[in-house]
Amino acid sequence: MISQTYLSELFSLDGRVAVVTGGSSGIGRAIAGALARAGASVVVVARKEAELAATVGELAADGCRAAWVSADLSTRDGVRAAAEEAAGAFGEPDILVNSAGINLRPPMGELGDEVWDTTMAVNLEAPYLLGQRFGPGMAERGFGRIIHITSQQAHRAFVQSGAYGVSKGALESLARSQAEAWSPYGVTCNTLVPGFVMTPLNARLSTDPENVAALAARTMVGRNGLAEDFEGAAVFLASRASAYVTGQSIFVDGGLSVH
Numbered sequence: 001m002i003s004q005t006y007l008s009e010l011f012s013l014d015g016r017v018a019v020v021t022g023g024s025s026g027i028g029r030a031i032a033g034a035l036a037r038a039g040a041s042v043v044v045v046a047r048k049e050a051e052l053a054a055t056v057g058e059l060a061a062d063g064c065r066a067a068w069v070s071a072d073l074s075t076r077d078g079v080r081a082a083a084e085e086a087a088g089a090f091g092e093p094d095i096l097v098n099s100a101g102i103n104l105r106p107p108m109g110e111l112g113d114e115v116w117d118t119t120m121a122v123n124l125e126a127p128y129l130l131g132q133r134f135g136p137g138m139a140e141r142g143f144g145r146i147i148h149i150t151s152q153q154a155h156r157a158f159v160q161s162g163a164y165g166v167s168k169g170a171l172e173s174l175a176r177s178q179a180e181a182w183s184p185y186g187v188t189c190n191t192l193v194p195g196f197v198m199t200p201l202n203a204r205l206s207t208d209p210e211n212v213a214a215l216a217a218r219t220m221v222g223r224n225g226l227a228e229d230f231e232g233a234a235v236f237l238a239s240r241a242s243a244y245v246t247g248q249s250i251f252v253d254g255g256l257s258v259h
Ligand SMILES: NC(=O)c1ccc[n+]([C@@H]2O[C@H](COP(=O)([O-])OP(=O)(O)OC[C@H]3O[C@@H](n4cnc5c(N)ncnc54)[C@H](OP(=O)(O)O)[C@@H]3O)[C@@H](O)[C@H]2O)c1
Pocket: 021, 022, 023, 024, 025, 026, 027, 028, 045, 046, 047, 048, 049, 051, 071, 072, 073, 074, 098, 099, 100, 101, 102, 103, 122, 149, 150, 151, 152, 194, 195, 196, 197, 198, 199, 200, 201, 202
């Protein structure tokens, strides 16, 4: 069928290797599944082994190639060790997705050094270090895709942005710096910008039905996000189809940001 050949030439990830941090939960897990089902061999990286093993088990049951690495991305040594282990599973990655993230939410007045440091380490430094480790190889091979997951809070203050918003704003700048460096060599670098997505990250906020309804009303689509809403955008950004899209922040937020 012509449509299958056409779609596959544009979007297939057959033969690609992807590393997805935070690939064991929420948005990262949905993206890891999407990339794997589109043909990539996927390595998921996070701390908790049970969730990692469950994710890989689910993908393997669907006939996908997947592996996991348990690592703490809040330290530089942890990130470096994780990168080597991840590259050992299926080879050097063509696609890097940075979805691991934390939102500790203390109000600005109560923000201490420890929360600031951990937030920057996981949300900003780990994506930077992984980019430094994998970006040059992608450029040398002439193909690469780096995808960061940022937040509305990269663009506006929203529910105690504190250190989190700062880390996400810087992550969008990092994507632009990476895009500037590596796009001439076939490596595009972009960010996906969620609105409010019902995942474990938002467990506390999600328990208040009034809050959940108020946030849904701020979108145009009329509901909050689901992890699977990121699948199509992630496959697009990981594929050949997005070769001319780089340094961009792509909002997957049901219209929240433009309402
Ligand atoms: N949900 C939303 O509404 C929303 C909105 C805007 C942006 N985002 C962003 O989207 C991304 C994914 O969020 P999510 O909602 O899918 O969250 P989630 O379900 O809590 O998933 C977070 C993932 O990051 C991993 N992780 C956290 N700290 C880590 C560390 N120190 N080392 C290694 N892995 C670590 C977690 O695994 P372990 O705990 O096992 O390590 C988990 O796999 C985050 O960057 C978040 O900031 C989410």
